[in-house]
Amino acid sequence: MRPLRHLLGSESYSKVTRVTKLTRVTRVTILADLADFRVIPSIEALRQRDGVRALESRYGAEATVKALRAGAERLRARIGAGEHLAQPAEAIETLAGDALTRRSRGSLRPVINATGVVLHTNLGRAPLADVAIARVSAVAAGYSNLEYDLELGARGSRTVHAESLLTSITSAEAAVVVNNNAAAALLILSGIAAGRDVVISRGELVEIGGGFRVPDIMRLSGAVLREVGTTNRTRVTDYTAAVSPATAMFLRVHPSNFRIEGFTERPSLAQLVGIARAMHVPVVEDIGSGCLLDDIRGEPSVQASIAAGVDLVCFSGDKLLGGPQAGIIVGRQALIARLRSHPLMRAIRADKVTFALLEATLAEYASGHAAHTVPVQRMLHAGADEIEARAQAVADQLTSAGWRVSLMSGSSAVGGGSAPGLELATVLVALERDGQSATDTARWLRSLDPPVIARIEHDRVLLDLRTVLPGQDDLLVSLLAHDS
Known part of the structure; x- marks a missing residue:
């Protein structure tokens, strides 16, 4: 039989030991919580599920078991917080699958650079031709x-x-x-x-x-x-x-x-x-x-x-x-x-x-x-009129998708420790979302796949298409329109 501490987790076990001298009603409540923890299936039982077997086939048994254990611990915490889960096995399988997918995708991921900083050191500097x-x-x-x-x-x-x-x-x-x-x-x-x-x-x-x-x-x-x-x-x-x-x-x-x-x-x-x-x-x-x-x-x-x-x-x-x-x-x-x-x-x-x-x-x-085929040079030589046309097209589509959008003049930067003080005239797409601050909107943009990295000025989220690769305009609109 599994030890009580293992079934409950250390936090819940401490609660049990602190209330052993309390009323019968309190003890009954704790036992009810214990029954909720028992709905979490064993790892071996989870491994018999078809979905988990598919995960093992793709990611290996060792990695899958670790992900299942992590998922079970997360479920234990949610149950301890009073959440009721109708399908705990399915929930653990989903958590494990998501974790394995993230791991296989790797920590180094492509992003859409909408900051307007051409040589953004934190975003990998120069995109390649x-x-x-x-x-x-x-x-x-x-x-x-x-x-x-x-x-x-x-x-x-x-x-x-x-x-x-x-x-x-x-x-x-x-x-x-x-x-x-x-x-x-x-x-x-x-x-x-x-x-x-x-x-x-x-x-x-x-x-x-x-x-x-x-x-x-x-x-x-x-x-x-x-x-x-x-x-x-x-x-x-x-x-x-x-x-x-x-x-x-x-x-x-x-x-x-x-x-x-x-x-x-x-x-x-x-x-x-x-x-x-x-x-x-x-x-x-x-x-x-x-x-x-x-x-x-x-x-x-x-x-x-x-x-x-x-x-x-x-x-x-x-x-x-x-x-x-x-x-x-x-x-x-x-x-x-x-x-x-x-x-x-x-x-x-x-x-x-x-x-x-x-x-x-x-x-x-x-x-x-090079001025036309090397992305960095193409971005640096792009005129404000060209960027404005792209920005207007993106703004029109996002407006149709329910965003509050406006265009404004601004400047891009070379970045990468190059040409300090040189400002490149650009046109920015300003985004606003009902009931959401600029910080929250920027955070949401970073959660997309691929993440969209924008900048914030005067409590507005700004997209500078100078650094968005031309082929990414439609993808950017699709991401924002689909999840808006």
Whole structure:
């Protein structure tokens, strides 16, 4: 016979022990509660049900039994709270099935980004181009020449992948790809400046997000930080005064996630390269966002840095470039060769999925089609008139479905630490629901499948279609109309 504590659960058992000396009526009530708990079937009895057998066939016996036990505990809590359940076995089966479905779906799920933040770090940054998805599907589904030279029929090097496209687009001598831009910066500092001085302006000692700071990466690499100038003003003479036989490089970091305005001074890139050449010091630039098109205000392009004579430039693959997460380094052949041979390279190397996605994305830039085919670029170049037409169509359909909808002017953001302060004119869909606050509506939107991530301003839920993929407009309307 099952112990009383197990039948009741610890909370109900405590109640029983506290009232043993009370009246007969109280004891009868507790015994009635006990009878309610007994309606919960055993796990073995539940496993005989056809629906549960189907769950075991799909998800395995062990996982199904765990889900059944969790469902039984939830039912026990509901009964303890006074709820009457006519079909407890069916309820447990449903709870278990829902839990197993959620687990099999995984914790990483696709969402509809209606925030208007194009490079939303929390939502995975850059959505990938269709051609990139097709390429990675073909490469990842089978074997590939990741480290195999097809011409020689012998082992090759993965570091050559994407290099020809990168050098063609940027006019750099060579290129190498690692798994993210922080790793790229670490590799450069470790491979070229370990134990030596790195001269950097105090105003460029930035935090790149997630608590990671440039000085931290520098210490990890073994390089010695030599900060010059002040937060708001650094001159050419500050760099020249810091040069010594121990100087390994001038490091320039683009402060992509903030701006300093007003009483400021900073050497131009041409000035910095000029004094570096005269003093035989290489210049390394971390431009972060990886802009390959020169029409985004406030963001330096990789091509411009190479043209200015910068020796090494590193940047991210999943920001303005619109590709996969990657750290890309382009620049002088001799320096790239040193990085390729560094022991750290193996620890941070990119995999075949990254190379497939990156090459397909870069090919769109090489062909001149990126502004139309790379989602990030398409979103950034979308005009307010185009977005307004889409917003009006969505608003009309949602109004017909019973929502209170209005359109309003607003602005989108680039995000991802790129182009701070740059506002993109847009048209927003404002949603209101009877008897529901904006916070509750936003929470409800997140509960949909797929979840819809909106933003709240002035107690209104706002949808910015700039970041809703064009093919998702109908899905968005269907989700909101069906469940409204």
